[in-house]
Amino acid sequence: MKISVIGCGYLGAVHAACMAELGHEVIGVDVDQEKVDLLAAGRAPFHEPDFDDLLARGVASGRLSFTTDFAQVADATVHFIGVGTPQRADGRGADMRYVESAVDSLLPHLADQAVVVGKSTVPVGTADSLEPLVTGAGGILIWNPEFLRESFAVQDTLRPDRLVYGLSKDSDRAEQALAVLDEVYADIIEAGTPRLIMDFPTAELVKVSANSFLAMKISFINAMAEICDATGADVTKLAEAIGLDDRIGRKFLRAGIGYGGGCLPKDTLAFQARTEELGLNSLDFLTDVNAINERRRQRVVDLAVDELGGDVTGRRIAILGAAFKPNTDDTRESPALDIARRLEKLGADVVITDPAAGPVLAARDSAAPIAADAHEAVKDSAITLLLTEWDEFKSLDPATLNPAQKIIIDGRNAIDPTTWKQAGWTYYGMGRS
Numbered sequence: 089m090k091i092s093v094i095g096c097g098y099l100g101a102v103h104a105a106c107m108a109e110l111g112h113e114v115i116g117v118d119v120d121q122e123k124v125d126l127l128a129a130g131r132a133p134f135h136e137p138d139f140d141d142l143l144a145r146g147v148a149s150g151r152l153s154f155t156t157d158f159a160q161v162a163d164a165t166v167h168f169i170g171v172g173t174p175q176r177a178d179g180r181g182a183d184m185r186y187v188e189s190a191v192d193s194l195l196p197h198l199a200d201q202a203v204v205v206g207k208s209t210v211p212v213g214t215a216d217s218l219e220p221l222v223t224g225a226g227g228i229l230i231w232n233p234e235f236l237r238e239s240f241a242v243q244d245t246l247r248p249d250r251l252v253y254g255l256s257k258d259s260d261r262a263e264q265a266l267a268v269l270d271e272v273y274a275d276i277i278e279a280g281t282p283r284l285i286m287d288f289p290t291a292e293l294v295k296v297s298a299n300s301f302l303a304m305k306i307s308f309i310n311a312m313a314e315i316c317d318a319t320g321a322d323v324t325k326l327a328e329a330i331g332l333d334d335r336i337g338r339k340f341l342r343a344g345i346g347y348g349g350g351c352l353p354k355d356t357l358a359f360q361a362r363t364e365e366l367g368l369n370s371l372d373f374l375t376d377v378n379a380i381n382e383r384r385r386q387r388v389v390d391l392a393v394d395e396l397g398g399d400v401t402g403r404r405i406a407i408l409g410a411a412f413k414p415n416t417d418d419t420r421e422s423p424a425l426d427i428a429r430r431l432e433k434l435g436a437d438v439v440i441t442d443p444a445a446g447p448v449l450a451a452r453d454s455a456a457p458i459a460a461d462a463h464e465a466v467k468d469s470a471i472t473l474l475l476t477e478w479d480e481f482k483s484l485d486p487a488t489l490n491p492a493q494k495i496i497i498d499g500r501n502a503i504d505p506t507t508w509k510q511a512g513w514t515y516y517g518m519g520r521s
């Protein structure tokens with residue numbers, strides 16, 4: 089089937105390459121010429137495990153191409169919309185300009201009966217408001233939210249936990265769109281992936297409620313970390329013990345410096361803002377979820393300042409990790425970079441290293457110097473902060489590092505305190521008193 093994917097960022101580029109892998113003929117469309125040139129040459133514009141191979145294979149097969157020209161997708165049967173929906177400048181609702189502009193650019197080229205599939209994360213009510221436009225141009229709209237995690241994006245796209253289809257209330261159109269999307273995902277469905285069918289608003293809400301639940305789970309365990317610190321308890325043991333109850337589950341109970349990234353922070357805020365627009369205060373608790381998350385960053389700053397005698401001016405602080413989580417170069421809303429900025433504001437000489445995001449930061453003229461690796465970053469530092477739990481940081485041998493002072497704050501509870509203490513380090517975890 090001929091497919092277009094509009095918006096070739098972390099979601100769209102991976103989706104395009106995965107659809108080509110499933111045997112479809114795919115054109116990725118983006119307004120960013122530089123990104124399109126890289127992708128068209130089979131080169132990944134970001135770090136995502138397994139993506140490079142898939143992209144190169146797709147481009148080499150001739151089934152995967154990229155363009156900035158919407159006219160080239162005129163004969164596609166299906167168009168996925170995967171453009172960004174970042175936070176608005178006022179910091180709350182989603183900025184829908186990119187979705188609106190993508191739809192405006194696409195509609196003049198839409199073939200009759202073509203299916204437009206919404207994938208971007210949007211405020212509830214978006215599909216209902218887009219449908220008349222798509223229908224007016226001869227197309228059919230379906231909403232198919234995406235649940236992939238960065239760093240597992242390829243695996244999550246090809247083997248998702250579930251497929252969610254949000255359908256129009258017009259049953260003829262709904263049936264037609266459903267059949268086309270089933271054909272696109274035939275291999276995934278055959279592999280046994282559950283496929284859940286619902287209306288537009290429910291599909292939109294599934295996406296933002298899933299992300300809000302995950303954020304809530306992380307903030308819950310981080311609230312427990314605060315209490316553990318005050319009482320001498322250990323949140324890692326607590327998490328293990330409550331997580332073994334399968335009604336609670338072990339995942340997303342890692343206390344630390346909180347959630348970041350291009351999605352959980354903005355989606356929780358946008359969901360709350362949209363709910364308030366609807367006149368509801370049902371999501372007031374998300375204010376606390378966000379506040380707890382913010383406090384985690386300050387907790388690391390306060391610990392570092394205390395350890396350095398109350399004044400960090402001119403002190404060298406090594407930060408291990410810049411990405412919002414390991415195995416990605418994505419630094420959007422990165423807790424590590426936020427902590428770095430807070431310390432810089434206090435006058436510290438921060439030096440950062442990250443296996444994948446380092447070059448990205450360096451290219452963007454990051455204020456803090458970028459070290460080649462952990463050894464270079466830690467050398468002569470007054471304190472070391474481990475803020476993104478990359479394997480290469482977790483497996484560091486503390487005896488081989490040469491700081492000015494052997495003090496480490498493990499913002500992700502990622503390393504073994506005993507090993508580090510035995511090597512002469514003062515160790516602080518998060519919620520481990």
Ligand SMILES: NC(=O)C1=CN([C@@H]2O[C@H](COP(=O)(O)OP(=O)(O)OC[C@H]3O[C@@H](n4cnc5c(N)ncnc54)[C@H](O)[C@@H]3O)[C@@H](O)[C@H]2O)C=CC1
Nearest residue numbers: 095096097098099118119120171172173186189190208209
């Ligand atoms: N990154 C992720 O892991 C996931 C993202 N999402 C959602 O998917 C959407 C995209 O997210 P990301 O890929 O992370 O964003 P991104 O910022 O990496 O990519 C967005 C892309 O859209 C392009 N774009 C903007 N306006 C355009 C237009 N009018 N026409 C064509 N292309 C245009 C941009 O140049 C950019 O390449 C968001 O709504 C996000 O919430 C959903 C699930 C997972």
Ligand SMILES: O=C(O)[C@H]1O[C@H](OP(=O)(O)OP(=O)(O)OC[C@H]2O[C@@H](n3ccc(=O)[nH]c3=O)[C@H](O)[C@@H]2O)[C@H](O)[C@@H](O)[C@@H]1O
Nearest residue numbers: 234235236237238306340341342346347348349351412413
């Ligand atoms: O809508 C999205 O874009 C995506 O957002 C998240 O995926 P992602 O942002 O890639 O990353 P996560 O693995 O969810 O991690 C988010 C943040 O929470 C932090 N985290 C995660 C788990 C945990 O136990 N503790 C914790 O602090 C991570 O370090 C990271 O900063 C969701 O997990 C995806 O299902 C969703 O599709």
